[in-house]
Structures are given as structure tokens and as C-alpha cells.
Amino acid sequence: MAIITEKEQLSPDVFRLKLAAPLASRNAKPGQFLILRTHEGGERIPLTIAERDAEGVSIVVQRIGASTQRLCAMAVGDDVADVLAPLGVPSHLADYGTVALVGGGVGIAVIWPLVKPLKALGNKVVAIIGARNEGLLIYRKELEAACDQVLVTTDDGSAGQKGFVSDALKGLCASEKVGHVFQAGPPLMMRAVAEATRPLKVPTTASLNALMLDGTGMCGMCRVSVGGETKFTCVDGPDFDAHTVDFGELIQRLSGFKDLEKVAMERCARRLQ
Numbered sequence: 001m002a003i004i005t006e007k008e009q010l011s012p013d014v015f016r017l018k019l020a021a022p023l024a025s026r027n028a029k030p031g032q033f034l035i036l037r038t039h040e041g042g043e044r045i046p047l048t049i050a051e052r053d054a055e056g057v058s059i060v061v062q063r064i065g066a067s068t069q070r071l072c073a074m075a076v077g078d079d080v081a082d083v084l085a086p087l088g089v090p091s092h093l094a095d096y097g098t099v100a101l102v103g104g105g106v107g108i109a110v111i112w113p114l115v116k117p118l119k120a121l122g123n124k125v126v127a128i129i130g131a132r133n134e135g136l137l138i139y140r141k142e143l144e145a146a147c148d149q150v151l152v153t154t155d156d157g158s159a160g161q162k163g164f165v166s167d168a169l170k171g172l173c174a175s176e177k178v179g180h181v182f183q184a185g186p187p188l189m190m191r192a193v194a195e196a197t198r199p200l201k202v203p204t205t206a207s208l209n210a211l212m213l214d215g216t217g218m219c220g221m222c223r224v225s226v227g228g229e230t231k232f233t234c235v236d237g238p239d240f241d242a243h244t245v246d247f248g249e250l251i252q253r254l255s256g257f258k259d260l261e262k263v264a265m266e267r268c269a270r271r272l273q
Helices: 022-027 066-073 105-120 140-146 165-175 187-197 247-254 258-272
Strands: 002-011 014-019 033-037 045-052 057-062 082-087 098-104 124-131 149-154 180-184 204-207 223-226 229-232 239-241
Touching: 022 045, 022 082, 033 057, 045 066, 045 082, 045 105, 057 066, 057 105, 098 105, 098 165, 098 187, 105 124, 105 140, 105 180, 124 140, 124 165, 140 149, 149 165, 165 187, 180 187, 187 204, 187 247, 223 239, 223 247
Parallel strands: 098 124, 098 180, 124 149, 180 204
Antiparallel strands: 002 014, 014 057, 033 045, 033 082, 045 057, 204 239, 223 229
């Protein structure tokens, strides 16, 4: 059980929740995630650990399905039934020279915890963040305060450069040598970023958001094909070499339960009315 101690709305459907989970915070490293259930019998939801301090961890949640709708409806002081953390392999961080952190939508919350550790290792850190419009950008001020440079893109041109994060990344790579790219966001975005860096031979790491159940490598639900081999996102990832990920398969698997998710969302909405 963990109590929600803070709640902040970052955009119309995205919330930051802080959970009183000191043990998870003490042991978590950048790139790792947690799995929680809002109530007994609830769905297990994997979420990146976006921030941590002595009192607990913060997660960023997009209200997109029945379980996340329920979670986002909870208030400060409410109890989350259980939290399992930290899970996954921490991100491998080193002195790469110039590092590009590419985040799309809620994926921006995944790159945010990498900034300070990479800076501490001596890197120049450039964040490239994108969303459909300005109102959906998160962590922009925090990134601008912590990074050497922040490049912003929006689909409609309401903030920064009109276009996609992959376009901004190509421009950055054309202007200076980029030693490594870390990225997180929608699979279509990550595939575009991987294809942008492939001909340049810039090492690129993708944090994958595969469907997940138990989080310990036993169920196989989060399997992904990487370099022609089957890997489990929960125990082998979530970070993988983006140039070897089968994004087509990942996209197909993520859409496998859309009809059921729609039914569950409608049911949950009626309960919360």
C-alpha cells in the first residue's frame, strides 16, 4: 500500500502523482519502472519512475484506459493498493560527449530522470521534446533549467518547430557530433528516430512501452523482438538498441486489446460519474 502525497495536472489528460514509497525510492535507478494496482483485483499498471526523493517516487500517468482513468481520479490521501518497484534494468549511462534525449508525449517523463545523471558524467545534454500541440508538452520548464539545450516540436506549430522530433534530431546531428541518443514515446515516433540515426551510425537507445502483466519475466506478455531474438521488456529492458527493435511487431501487439480497452473505459467512466 502507498499513499498519494502529491497530485499535479500536467496537461488535460496527464497527471503527476507522488507516492509514499521510501523503499522503492531508495533502490530505484534512472530508467527503471514500477507496477501498481489501484485496488484489490485491479489491473497491474507499469509506469516509469520519473522522480524520487527520500519520501517516495513520482509517476506520470496518462488518462488513456480504464485503469489509468481510475488512477487519475484518485486524490491526495488515497491509498494505492500495492506498488512493486524498482523493476527493469537501469539505463546504461556514460560520458558520450553530446547526448540527445528525445521524448514524445508522456515519453518526456521517461527521459527526464536521465538528465542530471548524464550531466554529472560530463555530457552536454540536449533534450528534444514533442507533442501534438503546446498544451500537451510536459516538463518543459524543468528540462530548460537542467539541460544545455532544449529543442521543441509540435505537430501544429503552436510551440517551437512545426514538425516531429525526428526532424529536430536530424538538424542537431547535422550541426554537431551526437555521441548517443536516448528516446521514449509512441512506437511510431521511436521507429522514425531510429531510422533517422541509423545511416549516421549514432547509437540509439529506446525505452519500450510493451504490454506488461507480472513484470518478472514469467508471463511473456511483454515480449519483443530485438535483433531477431525474443526479449522480455520487464527483465531485459525497458531499454534496447533501437536499431535492432522490431517496431512493426511492437505496434501490432500494442493494438491487440483495443476493442476490450474501449469497453472497459466506458464501464469505468459510468462508475466514476
